[in-house]
Amino acid sequence: MERICSQCHAVLEKGNPVDWCHACGGALVERESLPTLNQKGAPPSEVDHRGIVLPRRHALGGIITPQ
Numbered sequence: 001m002e003r004i005c006s007q008c009h010a011v012l013e014k015g016n017p018v019d020w021c022h023a024c025g026g027a028l029v030e031r032e033s034l035p036t037l038n039q040k041g042a043p044p045s046e047v048d049h050r051g052i053v054l055p056r057r058h059a060l061g062g063i064i065t066p067q
Helices: none
Strands: 002-005 028-031
Touching: none
Parallel strands: none
Antiparallel strands: 002 028
């Protein structure tokens, strides 16, 4: 399960005990995590200072988005 903002769709890290989004103040909901984000051998997710999980980046640049 992952915690996602219902307003701006930011994903928060699991150890963060708040019920509101640090980016916009929206309510958080829980959903099943996407299987493409939990691949073996993938680098660990980057988390910014607010506890928001940043999107993965490709080695040549750009953001990898799940389909």
